[in-house]
Amino acid sequence: MTATPFFVAGIDGGQSSTRAVIGDRAGRTIGVGRAGPADEVGAGPDSTRLHDALRDALSDARSNAGLPESVRFAAIVAGISGYEGRVYGKPPDLPAARLVLVHDAPVAHAGALGGEPGVVVIAGTGSVVFATGGSGERTTGGWGYLFGDEGSAFWLVREALADLMRRADENVPAVRETRAACEFFSQPSLRSIARAFYLGEISRDRLAAFAPAILAFSRFGEIAGRGADRLAALAAAAVRAGAPPAIACIGGMFADAAFGERVAAAIGVAIPGARVVPARNDPATGALLLAYREAGSV
Numbered sequence: 674m675t676a677t678p679f680f681v682a683g684i685d686g687g688q689s690s691t692r693a694v695i696g697d698r699a700g701r702t703i704g705v706g707r708a709g710p711a712d713e714v715g716a717g718p719d720s721t722r723l724h725d726a727l728r729d730a731l732s733d734a735r736s737n738a739g740l741p742e743s744v745r746f747a748a749i750v751a752g753i754s755g756y757e758g759r760v761y762g763k764p765p766d767l768p769a770a771r772l773v774l775v776h777d778a779p780v781a782h783a784g785a786l787g788g789e790p791g792v793v794v795i796a797g798t799g800s801v802v803f804a805t806g807g808s809g810e811r812t813t814g815g816w817g818y819l820f821g822d823e824g825s826a827f828w829l830v831r832e833a834l835a836d837l838m839r840r841a842d843e844n845v846p847a848v849r850e851t852r853a854a855c856e857f858f859s860q861p862s863l864r865s866i867a868r869a870f871y872l873g874e875i876s877r878d879r880l881a882a883f884a885p886a887i888l889a890f891s892r893f894g895e896i897a898g899r900g901a902d903r904l905a906a907l908a909a910a911a912v913r914a915g916a917p918p919a920i921a922c923i924g925g926m927f928a929d930a931a932f933g934e935r936v937a938a939a940i941g942v943a944i945p946g947a948r949v950v951p952a953r954n955d956p957a958t959g960a961l962l963l964a965y966r967e968a969g970s971v
Contacts, residue, residue, distance in 0.1 A: 683960025686711025704738025720762030752780030784959025807915015824900035
């Protein structure tokens with residue numbers, strides 16, 4: 674007797690890109706797909722950004738897995754950057770018996786710590802700290818690019834560009850760093866960079882993409898240090914609330930080894946006895962694990 678087809682999917686919808694993972698009944702990952710940004714920051718009712726990113730990432734993963742377009746999933750869990758229980762644009766329409774949308778922090782936590790209690794420090798385009806254990810779940814940081822996101826790529830670039838702009842005002846320009854910024858954004862001046870961002874010609878994820886270059890300049894070491902200290906302070910707040918001091922750090926900012934070391938050192942100072950542990954899996958795989966739970970298979 675042939676078993677009924679069974680597939681689940683997990684999706685990590687970030688501010689820079691979206692990643693989908695498909696799993697089968699045996700717990701094997703059989704397809705991976707990618708698409709553009711999925712967050713809804715500033716989105717209006719006509720926005721299709723979230724809808725399209727989730728659809729396209731899942732479609733890419735389905736194609737990669739060799740599954741037909743007609744396939745229906747037992748469960749899909751999508752973690753979305755900044756999600757707070759409401760979709761502002763066009764709602765996602767995915768072929769699942771159960772579709773669950775959550776903030777991206779829980780899926781990152783599930784992937785990094787494998788469902789065990791502890792703290793995950795997320796620093797990509799934005800930043801947030803999410804913890805479980807003690808009194809339950811706790812989120813610290815994650816206030817978005819206007820009010821927080823310290824230690825994130827966007828925050829780092831914003832702070833560095835602001836420093837360059839102040840230096841220009843005071844007639845003590847940082848020539849090498851300013852030239853690098855203008856070349857990266859294909860703009861003739863710092864004022865042009867600012868204007869292009871305000872007009873939407875430079876997106877948030879494009880601005881954040883300059884972070885690796887910023888980290889390579891020693892001039893901005895103090896800024897990176899402030900970001901690392903703030904991430905550590907957010908993790909410390911979660912531990913004081915009762916989360917175990919097992920801490921995983923994930924996100925694009927940690928691709929820079931020196932920044933990762935800064936954060937680990939700051940955590941060591943802020944949380945005596947803390948254990949900074951390597952992430953077990955990525956956020957999309959965390960979403961997949963939660964999808965298996967939603968389908969009742971784990």
